[in-house]
Amino acid sequence: MQGISGHELSPKRAEYLKYVADCTGAVRTTEAAARFAVAPSTATKTLEGLARAGYLEHAPYRGFSLTAKGERYARFLVRRHRIVALMLSRFGLAPEEACTEAQKMEGCVSREVVDRICASLGHPMMSVCGRIEHDPGCCSPAEPGGE
Amino acid sequence: MQGISGHELSPKRAEYLKYVADCTGAVRTTEAAARFAVAPSTATKTLEGLARAGYLEHAPYRGFSLTAKGERYARFLVRRHRIVALMLSRFGLAPEEACTEAQKMEGCVSREVVDRICASLGHPMMSVCGRIEHDPGCCSPAEPGGE
DNA sequence: TGCAAATTTGGTATGGTGCCAAACTCCTGT
DNA sequence: ACAGGAGTTTGGCACCATACCAAATTTGCA
Numbered sequence: 001m002q003g004i005s006g007h008e009l010s011p012k013r014a015e016y017l018k019y020v021a022d023c024t025g026a027v028r029t030t031e032a033a034a035r036f037a038v039a040p041s042t043a044t045k046t047l048e049g050l051a052r053a054g055y056l057e058h059a060p061y062r063g064f065s066l067t068a069k070g071e072r073y074a075r076f077l078v079r080r081h082r083i084v085a086l087m088l089s090r091f092g093l094a095p096e097e098a099c100t101e102a103q104k105m106e107g108c109v110s111r112e113v114v115d116r117i118c119a120s121l122g123h124p125m126m127s128v129c130g131r132i133e134h135d136p137g138c139c140s141p142a143e144p145g146g147e
Numbered sequence: 148m149q150g151i152s153g154h155e156l157s158p159k160r161a162e163y164l165k166y167v168a169d170c171t172g173a174v175r176t177t178e179a180a181a182r183f184a185v186a187p188s189t190a191t192k193t194l195e196g197l198a199r200a201g202y203l204e205h206a207p208y209r210g211f212s213l214t215a216k217g218e219r220y221a222r223f224l225v226r227r228h229r230i231v232a233l234m235l236s237r238f239g240l241a242p243e244e245a246c247t248e249a250q251k252m253e254g255c256v257s258r259e260v261v262d263r264i265c266a267s268l269g270h271p272m273m274s275v276c277g278r279i280e281h282d283p284g285c286c287s288p289a290e291p292g293g294e
Numbered sequence: 295t296g297c298a299a300a301t302t303t304g305g306t307a308t309g310g311t312g313c314c315a316a317a318c319t320c321c322t323g324t
Numbered sequence: 325a326c327a328g329g330a331g332t333t334t335g336g337c338a339c340c341a342t343a344c345c346a347a348a349t350t351t352g353c354a
């Protein structure tokens with residue numbers, strides 16, 4: 001994998017990035033502020049932080065959109081969320097419960113661990129909250145020998 | 148059970164509390180500073196924070212020791228760590244690996260989830276890094292019907 | 295074109311973690 | 325008995341993440 005450790009972004013930033021990735025087109029400050037129940041200036045600053053780090057592109061007064069790097073990272077974040085949620089559901093948590101708790105934990109789960117759980121689960125296609133996309137080279141087709 | 152959510156302490160504070168719980172008798176500032184590789188003043192302040200929150204008792208210039216509350220909470224922290232590590236080992240992580248990764252994640256895992264995983268695992272007695280103590284009323288004897 | 299809505303900027307705050315230097319306490323050895 | 329060194333605490337400062345408000349700025353519609 002291309003150097004994703006899973007700890008590049010703070011939990012909040014990761015949430016914002018996932019949100020931007022979920023939206024089609026550019027995200028307005030107001031939309032993000034509403035989504036996270038914060039003041040618009042807070043949304044601007046958090047998104048600005050992601051832009052400075054190269055995950056988003058900022059068209060001032062227009063909105064924020066994903067860069068290639070942001071898109072790649074967001075795919076990881078979504079996959080991580082779904083793997084963790086699926087794991088929790090295997091321990092008896094109901095789907096929405098698993099999803100909610102996954103949200104709380106996932107920020108601390110490394111890519112390494114996600115890949116291991118993913119492999120151990122047999123590279124599942126579905127989680128409790130959506131399809132799981134397996135990046136080529138990230139987890140599914142890799143691991144030639146062991147595991 | 149008694150109102151432990153699992154999110155009472157920041158990850159660092161939780162680590163310090165576990166450390167104090169692991170030591171016999173009072174912990175000196177220097178010991179903690181060495182253990183966490185920080186300046187003595189930092190150790191003082193972090194431990195002071197735990198004391199102010201009621202988890203530790205502070206005998207100035209003498210050391211810090213657990214209060215009843217701290218002891219109870221530390222038991223939860225250790226149990227959480229071991230349950231999470233055991234869970235990870237079930238996904239193919241080697242013992243020390245599971246233990247290391249658990250350390251990174253456990254701060255974000257709620258008591259609720261710990262109890263669920265614990266139950267789902269059949270209230271195991273051993274983890275990859277030590278015995279698992281099941282507080283009466285915390286997890287094992289509870290859950291009368293379901294699960 | 296002018297004004298309302300949206301956005302950004304700058305100032306400020308809090309909490310957690312960290313450092314250093316200075317002040318203070320403890321204890322041991324002479 | 326007490327001086328000095330080791331250990332500890334205090335106060336000041338810094339940084340990052342997150343958050344707010346008020347003021348300034350830009351956009352876009354009427």
